[in-house]
Amino acid sequence: MKESHSIQRATQAPIQGSCPKAEPSTGIAGLLEVAQEIAAERLAVLDKMRSALERGAETEALSFARQLCGLGEEHHGARVN
Incomplete structure (x- = not known):
């Protein structure tokens, strides 16, 4: 859940040239911060x-592996052909 919130925050950074006070590195810095998080x-x-x-x-390790791959617990036992 936190990942999507962080990504959303980074994508809401001002685009260069869209605001007279925006610094060119603002978007890049925000993106790097999110990537580090x-x-x-x-x-x-x-x-x-x-x-x-x-x-x-x-079983616990497999649950963490699913989380790392972006699969939720609803995929438990699901087969891919």
């Missing part, structure tokens, strides 16, 4: 998945 969140999930695997909690 997303990377940090994904790293946290990856750490949780690694920890679950080390504990032998395969």
Whole structure:
């Protein structure tokens, strides 16, 4: 959920030339900030998945893997042909 909020915030940054006070780097800085937030969140999930695997909690690790791939729990057991 936070990813989409962060992306939305970055895409709402002023476009260069659309506002007389807008700085050219404002949009790029916002995009980089969002990318760093997303990377940090994904790293946290990856750490949780690694920890679950080390504990032998395969179901929990699989849940984290689904989260990293963008699949929700509703895809549990779904097959792709």
